[in-house]
Amino acid sequence: MNSKLFHKILTEFMRDYKENVYRLAYSYVKHPQNAMDVVQDAIQKALTKSDSLTKPESIKSWFYRIVVNTALDYLRRAKKLVPVADEVLEQQGVNDHDVIQDLHLSETLEELPMMYREVIILRFFEDMKLEDVALVLNIPLSTVKSRLYQALKILRINMKQEETY
Incomplete structure (x- = not known):
């Protein structure tokens, strides 16, 4: 897949699924800014691994795998789990x-x-x-x-x- 087509597919995917991707990252790292860092790192990794996406229709599972692996890498580096922030709990229900x-x-x-x-x-x-x-x-x-x-x-x-x- 050429890079221009890949960028278009990734951009559309992120536009449609940005909240889901963020929520997935947040479910691992439990901190808003760290989740954003994970998402940004995952996008950067996706851009460098564009050739590993063989079928554009499988971009969701392909990108989610990158997010999960990036979040796990982050947790390994941090070597600790971060508790849920109080302001997030206050926004519940x-x-x-x-x-x-x-x-x-x-x-x-x-x-x-x-x-x-x-x-x-x-x-x-x-x-x-x-x-x-x-x-x-x-x-x-x-x-x-x-x-x-x-x-x-x-x-x-x-x-x-x-x-x-």
Whole structure:
């Protein structure tokens, strides 16, 4: 694919999916500015690896994989997880019940091991097909399915335990 066509495809993709890409990066690094840095680094990497995109219709899974890998690289460099900023928590929900429920779900998601959390985020928050999740994470489809099953099982157990308190 020539570079002019690639730039056009990437530009259109970023225009249409910028919020999703940012949210994906944020789900890993948990800080607004760091998420923006991850997105910018991912765009730069995408521009240098344009020849690895063989089919323009698979740009979403191709670029999400770059974002995930860039976020993981960032976390390895930082060697720590950053807690959710207070101002982000304050922007959650309209009523107290929804806020508490959303916060509880967020906390429960954060307790999941990364291998389960990333499958949940990509499948449900980014609305990706299981096959695309497998492509983004570079793991077999069967692994995605088993991780999703285990993650949902853990989430159900944790959410039910909280309801009893």
